[in-house]
Amino acid sequence: MGNESSYIALGLKVWKTQIDRADKLFGSLSSEEVLREIAPGRNRLLYLWGHLTATHDAMLPLLGLRDRLHPEFDVAFIANPDKSQATIPSHEQVHRAWNAVNGELQKGFERMSSSEWLQRHSAVSEEDFSKDASRNRFSILLSRTNHLSYHFGQAVLGLKDRA
Amino acid sequence: MGNESSYIALGLKVWKTQIDRADKLFGSLSSEEVLREIAPGRNRLLYLWGHLTATHDAMLPLLGLRDRLHPEFDVAFIANPDKSQATIPSHEQVHRAWNAVNGELQKGFERMSSSEWLQRHSAVSEEDFSKDASRNRFSILLSRTNHLSYHFGQAVLGLKDRA
Numbered sequence: 001m002g003n004e005s006s007y008i009a010l011g012l013k014v015w016k017t018q019i020d021r022a023d024k025l026f027g028s029l030s031s032e033e034v035l036r037e038i039a040p041g042r043n044r045l046l047y048l049w050g051h052l053t054a055t056h057d058a059m060l061p062l063l064g065l066r067d068r069l070h071p072e073f074d075v076a077f078i079a080n081p082d083k084s085q086a087t088i089p090s091h092e093q094v095h096r097a098w099n100a101v102n103g104e105l106q107k108g109f110e111r112m113s114s115s116e117w118l119q120r121h122s123a124v125s126e127e128d129f130s131k132d133a134s135r136n137r138f139s140i141l142l143s144r145t146n147h148l149s150y151h152f153g154q155a156v157l158g159l160k161d162r163a
Numbered sequence: 164m165g166n167e168s169s170y171i172a173l174g175l176k177v178w179k180t181q182i183d184r185a186d187k188l189f190g191s192l193s194s195e196e197v198l199r200e201i202a203p204g205r206n207r208l209l210y211l212w213g214h215l216t217a218t219h220d221a222m223l224p225l226l227g228l229r230d231r232l233h234p235e236f237d238v239a240f241i242a243n244p245d246k247s248q249a250t251i252p253s254h255e256q257v258h259r260a261w262n263a264v265n266g267e268l269q270k271g272f273e274r275m276s277s278s279e280w281l282q283r284h285s286a287v288s289e290e291d292f293s294k295d296a297s298r299n300r301f302s303i304l305l306s307r308t309n310h311l312s313y314h315f316g317q318a319v320l321g322l323k324d325r326a
Binding site: 042142 | 301
């Protein structure tokens, strides 16, 4: 039990480090900067930010914590590419949703016991989980942390020439 | 013990998934493509690949596995920015080193026991480790996996317009 909680604490620490870095970068964007592309013709920063918010929001039910806060973000930021929709959530809406979703996750993480981290996540059936127990909630935490790092590395490119 | 090894197996699985994705992308590059920049004026793919190789090479002593294979990569890929050196390791040298370094890491990972993963890594002193036990080998595994994802997200941008 003691050691088990060490691994969970490490997973949560790496998640928090990446969230804090992303908070700092995205939270500092002006309304002009948020519309910049990460490279010519590629995704805008607002799209990446919304995409990460929608992905994190989907973690809430996946980890058995609660219903999603912003399922409506999926049309704009998951199911369709950037610049394909007539309207998408605004800078302010994404910023608020990002904070709310990550806050709910953090609260939920603090309530989860070690045994819960090794339970199946809600997108895998009991049958499939009995064949592959690695499809658990801790694996969602690790893979979503890497998903955040992946897009954060891209977001940084959109701002290298700032200041 | 049983549960402890589940967390380690999950950490190793996420590492392996990112290595396999990077293998596939970098391993497929032509000698012309490897010199492409990820965005105008930014790092070339060869630099990112060498940077990841040097970072992974440094994990060998950090995890107590063995001496580095390619300490000479640091001048070209860690200590200095891209396009600042008269000569850097070639495409073939980076490719061979990438395979060798990740192969050594994989062999080392398979030999490590659960208790070794929670031991201090070699860049932290015993005294500092006694104050913060999270500075262990498992934390190196998680943070280097995220470092790989971060740069992989950038590398993908250099190739989006490839067939």
